[in-house]
Amino acid sequence: MVDLPDCSPPTPEEGCQPPDLGCTEVEKQEQEASLAQIYNAICNMDAGDFTYPLTIKLIALCDGSTAYVPDTLMSMLEGPYLLLDEIVVSSPSEQIDVVITKRRPLFAMHFDRYEPNGNIQRLRWKVTGRVVKFYEFGYDPLNRLLSGNYGEERLASPTDITPLSI
Amino acid sequence: MNNYYQVSASYDDVGNILSITRRGLVPDANCFTPQEIDRMTLVYDTPSNRLLRVGDLAPTPYRPYGFKPGVSPSAEYVHDNNGNLTFDPHKGLMMQYNFLNLPTSIGAMSLTYDATGRKWKKDGEFGEVEYDNGVEYRDGVLEAIYAPDGRLVAEYPSGGNRSEGDISRFVAEYWHQDHLGNTRLAFADFNEDSFIEIKDNPSTGENELEITQESHYYPFGMGHMGHGMLLLLQRIGTCSMVLKEMKTWG
Known part of the structure; x- marks a missing residue:
């Protein structure tokens, strides 16, 4: 049995805290607002509006949370972020349920x-x-x-x- | 809390489990839907407290999932004088035991032990499997070498002979186990690039995935069914493509 990673205290190798993106308050607010716009944009799209293969980015945000954003909408995102990973969906029928963060244990x-x-x-x-x-x-x-x-x-x-x- | 895999139980005064209900994902036209798959009632013999009967009153279409009542759902379990189960009515299996109370036959499978209780051989529809100090042979040919955190699996050329001189390589398969010793994740570096590929690249014909098995369990045992089968596009349809996952780091 392996030791279970615990968040207190984080080890240097496998830190449990998100990297500090050094966001200012203004940047945080701008990022929140831009995420809301991306969200609205997705709501106004149909599944058929996406072209496949569809690349979806997993990013870490100013507030320490993570989000999935389609590659085509990344340009709308404001403020600093960290690209953690990406997943590729090859067709609308692909069955997928993925959260991938790098340097996490399997x-x-x-x-x-x-x-x-x-x-x-x-x-x-x-x-x-x-x-x-x-x-x-x-x-x-x-x-x-x-x-x-x-x-x-x-x-x-x-x-x-x-x-x-x- | 989506309660896809919810469980609840009740007990009698001496701690026997009287009922278990389980929810689970079952296949349907759209993929999987959460349903009640088990509503089990357990009846015990007095005063031995041995299990006599298990009933399952889950809705009929979902009853075959989880606990499987089988062909004779009201028949009784049979035990020998030592408390070993000798007949399972739901699986239709007879079992026999040796003087160490170890099973020597389970249905059509037979097992061989030495006097100290070490298992040496298993015979069944899968062939003859022999064990020798963590080395496993199938039908007389080396299959795998076991270690606490994984095993070395012998690879043979496809279509070629399967004798020990033909082994092309050993693939190291590693296990992550939980606090109970269940293997929860198995992986192997098939292409030997020192990196475990956790997803398949859909733009190539090969399967790059190097996670060979993952298992999730209910609190009272039994594996979950249907993980990873939710349609991403269902989420796009409900405006929730931008998924924020809290506590990703915690």
């Missing part, structure tokens, strides 16, 4: 919340190329596992912080 797992008695409340894990998945556990008074609620860490839009459910 597999990582983390128990990240505990009840006072030591019961694990949440288990998060990630396989490369996939979103972070998690279970939140519930226990009965005898500490027996009662339920595991499943979720994936993914956000629907730059402004919406509700987890996306498809």
Whole structure:
């Protein structure tokens, strides 16, 4: 069994903090606004408006989060960003569910919340190329596992912080 | 929380699991949809607390996923005096055990151990597999050499002979295991470029992917089905192409 990467403290090799892009407040706001414009542009497009193969960039933003942006709309993005990776979709029917960040472990797992008695409340894990998945556990008074609620860490839009459910 | 793979359970006073419900992704015309795949009730013998029956009341179309009730869903499990399962009605399998309580036959498969309980041989429809200190042979030919974090898989020329002199190379396959020892991810550097390719390049005919297996599990066991099969274009259709993923770094 390998040691599970934990975010406290980050190791020099596998830092858990995003690289500091050195954004100013103004740049942050401009970037947020430009993301909203990209978002609107996508909403006004049909699936047929995209040409294939379609390249989608994964970028790190000023606020430390990451976003997927189609290559053709990257010119609309304002402010500093860091290109993390890109994925290529070859046809509209391609089945894909990808989150790729470079220099991340291929597999990582983390128990990240505990009840006072030591019961694990949440288990998060990630396989490369996939979103972070998690279970939140519930226990009965005898500490027996009662339920595991499943979720994936993914956000629907730059402004919406509700987890996306498809 | 999309609860694609939600699980819940209940217990009796002595800790036997009385019920398990599971949701899972099942194939449909559009790819996969989340459905209730298991609504199991478990009945135990008293006073032995051995499992007698398992029923599954999930909606009929989804019942065959997850726990599979099989051809005789109301039949009972049978155990020997030591508590070993000798008949599984849902899988239709008979099992026999030796004096160490190790299975010597499971259905058509037979297993051979030495007196210390070390497994030496497994015979079945897959052929004869022999084990010797972490070295695995299939039908008398070297198959793989096992180590704690992976294995060396012997490669033979395609269409050629399969004898030890013909081994063209050994491919090192590595495993990431979780805290329970389950293999969660397997990968191998097939093209020996010291880099694990985590995606296929669609513009070439070859498959560059070097992740050979990934597994996700429910809290009470059993693997998830359907990961990675969501249509990206469904997201484009719902205006959410720009996906922001929080905590990517955390």
